Amino acid sequence: QLVESGGGVVQPGGSLRLSCATSGFVFSSFYMHWVRQAPGKGLEWVAFIRYDGTNKYYADSVRGRFTISRDNSKNSLYLQMNGLRPDDTAVYYCAKDFAGGYRVFDSWGQGTLVTVSS
Amino acid sequence: EIVMTQSPVTLSVSPGERATLSCRASQSVSSNLAWYQHKPGQAPRLLIYGASIRATGIPARFSGSGSGTEFTLTISILQSEDFAVYYCQQFDDWPLTFGGGTKVEIK
DSSP: OEEEEOOEEEOTTOOEEEEEEEOSSOGGGSOEEEEEEOTTSOEEEEEEEOTTSSOEEEOTTTTTTEEEEEETTTTEEEEEEOSOOGGGOEEEEEEEEEETTEEEEEEEOOOEEEEEOO | OOOEEEEOSEEEEOTTSOEEEEEEESSOOTTOEEEEEEOTTSOOEEEEETTTEEOTTOOTTEEEEEETTEEEEEESSOOGGGOSEEEEEEOSSSSOEEOOOEEEEEO
């Protein structure tokens, strides 16, 4: 199970930290991702982190502003979002990596809504 | 960045009929392609990975095919619970990218 939290309304230029609490699997053994969906738009992959946190990838649209991290002792995934812009408004999902060399998402949370507006 | 293009944008189908959805990659992604189903207010659901491998618990009426740049998702006999938006996603290279989606609606 994946449960996101931390969404809300923030002004442009502001910051927000999303959290994803996980259970039901060995969190420390799996890569994890953040994926988002802007209102009326499709899915957009945002960020990836290796099981041990040593490797991370980001979408061009968020690189330099967002930081993905994890705490394996707390079975939790995080997304620190700085310099937020109106086009960052979206439902943010945390997603578990399928593993086995397949960078696909086999389990998703219900999402948390981030609204960037003045 | 690999651009994924899905067609059609909307597909109107009657229950019991077959639905065929297409996904094209801007460059070869080999068989590194997945399909998801997404219903409003719900989490997306992984249907197919490796272009043609059904995920755990996915009914046999869902099938995927293709390799390289052209892929197809077929729903053989549409059931009421299959009306949703479907996305393809490539995982051949970073950044991971999705297609724009195909909405399968009731005709």
